[in-house]
Amino acid sequence: MIIALGFSMAIMISIPAGITANQESTLNLTENLGNTITQTEATINQTLIQIDCSLSPSMEGFGFAPPNMGRSDFAPPGSGFAPGQFGNGTGMPGAFGGGAFSRGGTSAMNETLYDDIGSIESVAAVVPSLQVSQGTNQTVEMFGRSFTRLVPDYVIEGIPLTSSLVDSYPILPANITAGRNLQAGDSGVVLLSENNTAFFEAEVGDTIDILGQSFEVIGIHGSSGVEDVTTLYVNLSDAQSLTNNIGYITSVTVFADSSDVVTEVAKAISSLHPELLVVTGQQRLDQLEVMKTNYETALENAELTLTQTQSIAVQEIIVAVAATSLIVLFVMLYTVRERTKEIGTLKAIGFSNWTVMSQFMLEGVLLSLIAGVVGIAIASIAAPALSELLLPAVNQGTFGRGFTSVANSGTIASITLTPQLALIAVGAAVLLGTLGSIYPAWRTSRTRPAEAMRYE
Amino acid sequence: MSEAVLKLENLSKSYSLGKRNVQALSNLNLQVNKGEFVAIMGPSGSGKTTLLNVLGCLDKPTGGKVLLGEVDITKLPEKKLCKIRSSKIGFVFQTFNLLSYLNARENVELPMEVTKKSKSEKRQRASELLEMVGLSGREEHRPQRLSAGEQQRVAIARALANDPAIILADEPTGNLDTKNKYEIVTLLANLNINRGTTIIMVTHDSQMASQTERLIFLNDGKITKEKQGRHLAKKKLTCPYCGSRTQLGDAICPSCKKRL
Numbered sequence: 001m002i003i004a005l006g007f008s009m010a011i012m013i014s015i016p017a018g019i020t021a022n023q024e025s026t027l028n029l030t031e032n033l034g035n036t037i038t039q040t041e042a043t044i045n046q047t048l049i050q051i052d053c054s055l056s057p058s059m060e061g062f063g064f065a066p067p068n069m070g071r072s073d074f075a076p077p078g079s080g081f082a083p084g085q086f087g088n089g090t091g092m093p094g095a096f097g098g099g100a101f102s103r104g105g106t107s108a109m110n111e112t113l114y115d116d117i118g119s120i121e122s123v124a125a126v127v128p129s130l131q132v133s134q135g136t137n138q139t140v141e142m143f144g145r146s147f148t149r150l151v152p153d154y155v156i157e158g159i160p161l162t163s164s165l166v167d168s169y170p171i172l173p174a175n176i177t178a179g180r181n182l183q184a185g186d187s188g189v190v191l192l193s194e195n196n197t198a199f200f201e202a203e204v205g206d207t208i209d210i211l212g213q214s215f216e217v218i219g220i221h222g223s224s225g226v227e228d229v230t231t232l233y234v235n236l237s238d239a240q241s242l243t244n245n246i247g248y249i250t251s252v253t254v255f256a257d258s259s260d261v262v263t264e265v266a267k268a269i270s271s272l273h274p275e276l277l278v279v280t281g282q283q284r285l286d287q288l289e290v291m292k293t294n295y296e297t298a299l300e301n302a303e304l305t306l307t308q309t310q311s312i313a314v315q316e317i318i319v320a321v322a323a324t325s326l327i328v329l330f331v332m333l334y335t336v337r338e339r340t341k342e343i344g345t346l347k348a349i350g351f352s353n354w355t356v357m358s359q360f361m362l363e364g365v366l367l368s369l370i371a372g373v374v375g376i377a378i379a380s381i382a383a384p385a386l387s388e389l390l391l392p393a394v395n396q397g398t399f400g401r402g403f404t405s406v407a408n409s410g411t412i413a414s415i416t417l418t419p420q421l422a423l424i425a426v427g428a429a430v431l432l433g434t435l436g437s438i439y440p441a442w443r444t445s446r447t448r449p450a451e452a453m454r455y456e
Numbered sequence: 457m458s459e460a461v462l463k464l465e466n467l468s469k470s471y472s473l474g475k476r477n478v479q480a481l482s483n484l485n486l487q488v489n490k491g492e493f494v495a496i497m498g499p500s501g502s503g504k505t506t507l508l509n510v511l512g513c514l515d516k517p518t519g520g521k522v523l524l525g526e527v528d529i530t531k532l533p534e535k536k537l538c539k540i541r542s543s544k545i546g547f548v549f550q551t552f553n554l555l556s557y558l559n560a561r562e563n564v565e566l567p568m569e570v571t572k573k574s575k576s577e578k579r580q581r582a583s584e585l586l587e588m589v590g591l592s593g594r595e596e597h598r599p600q601r602l603s604a605g606e607q608q609r610v611a612i613a614r615a616l617a618n619d620p621a622i623i624l625a626d627e628p629t630g631n632l633d634t635k636n637k638y639e640i641v642t643l644l645a646n647l648n649i650n651r652g653t654t655i656i657m658v659t660h661d662s663q664m665a666s667q668t669e670r671l672i673f674l675n676d677g678k679i680t681k682e683k684q685g686r687h688l689a690k691k692k693l694t695c696p697y698c699g700s701r702t703q704l705g706d707a708i709c710p711s712c713k714k715r716l
Contacts, residue, residue: 453549
């Protein structure tokens with residue numbers, strides 16, 4: 001009977017525990033989505049006059065790849081939106097995916113080939129850049145063949161550090177969290193991402209080794225895009241010599257005089273270099289708008305789910321409280337009934353009403369305490385399973401797998417049983433146990449010994 | 457004139473059973489003196505148990521007085537009754553009513569929980585009492601590991617825990633076989649002789665009743681007859697095996713040589 005009581009209370013407690021935990025995850029998700037929308041909006045404002053040009057992405061080992069050209073598995077520059085990312089036709093899913101095969105890498109091109117872009121009318125600036133991923137090679141078996149893929153450690157991004165470009169155009173990351181940003185004329189220095197600091201074990205002012213060459217850490221930038229950026233920035237010439245890519249670049253960013261002429265400039269670039277993939281600010285803007293709308297819808301859903309979860313949680317808690325009290329009440333009533341003779345005996349041999357009553361109360365409280373502890377033990381195991389069973393929308397429906405990677409939470413709405421929650425649950429169990437024992441104990445004390453003795 | 461420990465004056469008790477009003481006891485007058493061993497006999501429903509419950513402060517009468525010494529217990533509040541039950545009265549029940557989750561010693565210690573005795577004192581007293589009822593060495597046994605006779609012995613030891621003046625026994629031999637019946641009654645008789653404890657025993661077993669010194673017959677809530685039993689003052693008892701006379705305190709029957 002004690003076990004039955006414990007188990008039923010355990011279930012009662014674990015349900016609200018699971019729901020409350022879920023609610024917390026939803027809150028986190030909502031917050032992350034909110035941040036992502038803000039970032040997307042910031043990016044939209046920056047990109048109106050920007051045109052990105054690059055070669056079509058190539059699959060490693062099939063396309064043209066110069067020496068030491070790694071696959072770029074991470075999003076290039078500060079904005080977090082690589083030309084390749086939009087060019088590969090996967091659109092949003094590409095941005096959400098985290099897999100190494102989800103995005104094509106950018107192919108290298110000879111920088112001198114694109115000098116003529118600068119002479120196109122209304123072009124304000126041409127910014128060539130080189131992006132190379134560095135990491136560890138890993139062999140994977142797929143379709144019976146083995147492929148080598150790069151597990152990236154960091155991405156080297158070379159930016160031409162001339163004052164005419166750096167001072168006038170948003171080509172460097174804007175979110176500097178320590179030290180200073182790169183500036184015109186810098187060489188032999190590196191701007192690390194926050195996410196690189198652990199890998200290099202370095203802070204501002206330290207000297208780090210990149211591919212055998214020493215660089216001083218001049219500053220650290222925070223992740224400015226929606227991705228987990230591991231890009232470090234150096235001077236373009238440094239990047240080219242470092243990666244043995246002298247004379248090569250991976251993309252050209254073109255800035256037009258104004259947003260009105262962007263379409264014409266893009267057309268001109270395309271006709272001049274049909275091999276290039278040209279993405280205008282407007283196109284990117286559209287993509288971003290779609291993305292933003294998607295985020296907003298998701299945010300609404302998340303908030304709706306949160307509201308639903310809360311109301312479910314409240315309902316569940318009320319049901320749990322009522323059910324638990326009733327269970328304790330009935331169990332205690334049953335106990336008292338079952339032990340009427342014992343009560344009579346105790347009274348006959350001189351126990352006072354108060355002694356008998358307090359003994360039964362104590363028993364109820366102790367039972368509830370044990371049940372509460374057992375409940376927490378079961379809840380910590382059963383809560384995830386239970387809440388998944390009860391709230392499939394939270395874990396599967398509204399938030400697809402993609403979303404969590406956007407939200408940077410890493411896992412789908414995780415369930416945690418905090419110590420505070422456990423304490424509250426045990427406290428509630430004891431309180432309910434006490435409440436449930438009051439009436440039976442009172443009835444015990446009212447029973448006349450002779451009646452109790454007659455009871456078989 | 458002997459000292460009265462218990463005196464009933466016009467005692468009545470009625471209760472309603474559905475729509476029917478049952479007169480369990482009507483205008484009883486009775487005096488029990490100190491050191492008496494009294495048997496109350498009567499058929500089922502004659503009011504024996506009701507009388508015992510009223511005497512034991514377990515039930516309130518609807519009329520009359522119950523004088524315990526000089527005190528009329530019918531006027532006392534529950535708290536005082538509780539105190540009387542614990543200090544002046546010991547109960548022995550037909551079904552023993554031992555607590556199954558306590559061992560023999562703990563059951564005997566139970567009534568002492570409401571006294572101010574120390575733990576070691578309680579333990580000491582419980583061991584003494586269990587030895588007295590012939591259960592030394594079985595202190596740690598739970599009731600379910602004891603025979604019915606042994607359980608009743610534990611119950612008698614428990615009734616004696618607070619050294620009461622009166623023992624009220626409600627069919628103490630009702631659930632026992634012949635051998636154990638005699639043993640229990642002998643035990644009670646011993647207590648009565650050696651310790652001077654007043655014993656009032658309800659029974660419908662005339663053989664057991666005849667072992668006491670005074671028999672009171674109850675029918676329809678009234679005393680119909682009173683009779684002297686085999687006077688224990690003569691210290692004569694009957695062997696349960698051969699029926700010959702034995703002396704109180706004999707361990708072995710002098711004629712059949714069986715252990716009593």
